[in-house]
Amino acid sequence: MIPKLDFYQKKHELMSADEIRPGLEAMEEALGKLGYPERGMRYIHVAGTNGKGSTVAFMESIARAHGLRTGSFTSPATTDLHDQIRLNGRPITEKEADAAFAEMKKAGISGLLTDFELLTTAAFLIFKNHQPDLVFLEAGMGGRFDSTNVIVPEASVITSIGLDHTGFLGGTIKEIAWHKAGILKPGKPGIIGPLQPEALEEVTRVAKDANAPISIYGRDFTAIPGIHPGLSGPHQEVNLALAAEALKATEFPLDPEKLRTGAETAFLPGRFEQISPDVYLDGAHNPAAAEALVRTVREQFGYDAKVNLMIGMLARKDYQQVIQLLEPIAASVTFLDFPDQDAVPASTLAESATVRASILSISELSKGAVDRQQKPLIITGSLSLISMIRPVFL
Numbered sequence: 001m002i003p004k005l006d007f008y009q010k011k012h013e014l015m016s017a018d019e020i021r022p023g024l025e026a027m028e029e030a031l032g033k034l035g036y037p038e039r040g041m042r043y044i045h046v047a048g049t050n051g052k053g054s055t056v057a058f059m060e061s062i063a064r065a066h067g068l069r070t071g072s073f074t075s076p077a078t079t080d081l082h083d084q085i086r087l088n089g090r091p092i093t094e095k096e097a098d099a100a101f102a103e104m105k106k107a108g109i110s111g112l113l114t115d116f117e118l119l120t121t122a123a124f125l126i127f128k129n130h131q132p133d134l135v136f137l138e139a140g141m142g143g144r145f146d147s148t149n150v151i152v153p154e155a156s157v158i159t160s161i162g163l164d165h166t167g168f169l170g171g172t173i174k175e176i177a178w179h180k181a182g183i184l185k186p187g188k189p190g191i192i193g194p195l196q197p198e199a200l201e202e203v204t205r206v207a208k209d210a211n212a213p214i215s216i217y218g219r220d221f222t223a224i225p226g227i228h229p230g231l232s233g234p235h236q237e238v239n240l241a242l243a244a245e246a247l248k249a250t251e252f253p254l255d256p257e258k259l260r261t262g263a264e265t266a267f268l269p270g271r272f273e274q275i276s277p278d279v280y281l282d283g284a285h286n287p288a289a290a291e292a293l294v295r296t297v298r299e300q301f302g303y304d305a306k307v308n309l310m311i312g313m314l315a316r317k318d319y320q321q322v323i324q325l326l327e328p329i330a331a332s333v334t335f336l337d338f339p340d341q342d343a344v345p346a347s348t349l350a351e352s353a354t355v356r357a358s359i360l361s362i363s364e365l366s367k368g369a370v371d372r373q374q375k376p377l378i379i380t381g382s383l384s385l386i387s388m389i390r391p392v393f394l
Contacts, residue, residue: 002115003077022145033109041151046157050286051238071127158192158193161195227259234299235295275393293378315343327355338362346359367392
């Protein structure tokens with residue numbers, strides 16, 4: 001479910017399917033009816049299991065520090081669809097969204113697309129209407145058959161590859177790498193993050209077949225010394241390096257001071273975000289993200305430090321492994337019930353834990369209730385959960 005999409009669908013009498021249908025045929029048909037709004041702009045396309053949002057946040061901030069006008073399309077929403085489509089770092093307005101949905105209604109594409117395809121199409125229309133200097137486009141799932149993969153980018157980025165969305169992308173690292181590598185385009189640079197050998201082998205093979213030159217983290221470039229990224233965690237040094245390398249690949253000259261300013265002021269909601277004294281939100285929604293959170297906690301509080309955790313997860317994620325990875329840093333654990341049709345009941349999560357845990361409903365989680373919890377407190381797990389909790393503190 002994409003928050004507030006139904007508001008615009010009802011307002012403009014547009015239908016779409018609340019399902020995932022990998023493939024580009026429907027997108028290409030819809031974009032054709034609209035006159036191909038995605039064409040004629042400069043893009044950097046980003047895919048990966050984790051790190052996509054952070055990499056886009058760094059690119060967006062660095063580009064804006066250099067005076068460029070930017071567009072960004074990311075997922076999932078932090079609050080609603082407005083923050084998934086950004087112009088110069090700000091969420092789009094209702095007026096800007098209305099213009100795109102009205103154009104789609106007029107073109108007669110109602111019922112042709114899925115929800116995410118409809119939102120992707122709206123993003124292309126908004127970017128066409130505002131003509132940013134550079135657009136950062138994040139793949140929703142996979143890459144090869146994702147609705148964003150209808151553009152020819154200036155550069156493509158693959159941040160990381162792990163087991164996620166296995167029902168659609170396959171149950172092996174090699175299969176998932178094949179999907180992610182589908183965003184690489186002939187003659188266009190590919191910027192590749194640190195991958196495990198099996199993933200790197202497949203990405204390299206696909207790049208060679210596509211005649212796409214690639215630069216690999218740790219071989220062709222590495223972390224940028226002397227900069228303290230605005231996003232917390234040691235893994236953000238990698239995401240920053242990927243962002244800078246992707247911008248360079250577009251033949252954009254980076255000024256060292258503006259690079260530093262952009263990197264150190266980058267911000268991404270729900271990524272170890274402090275929302276109250278000693279209270280943090282972090283979307284550790286899969287095992288790789290949980291490992292990153294553990295590293296961040298140890299960097300921030302000390303290797304042997306323990307923190308209090310509140311966790312809510314979706315059933316399609318490997319929640320058992322996430323819990324297993326987070327338990328070593330836990331002083332206490334509370335599992336959360338929250339209103340998402342795919343949410344795992346807190347009682348089921350508790351059964352997967354090896355430590356004693358409490359159960360709480362998100363409806364009981366007011367700012368005052370959180371302030372009374374032991375600190376430091378990290379609320380983590382599903383990005384859907386994070387999007388529901390964050391407004392309580394804003």
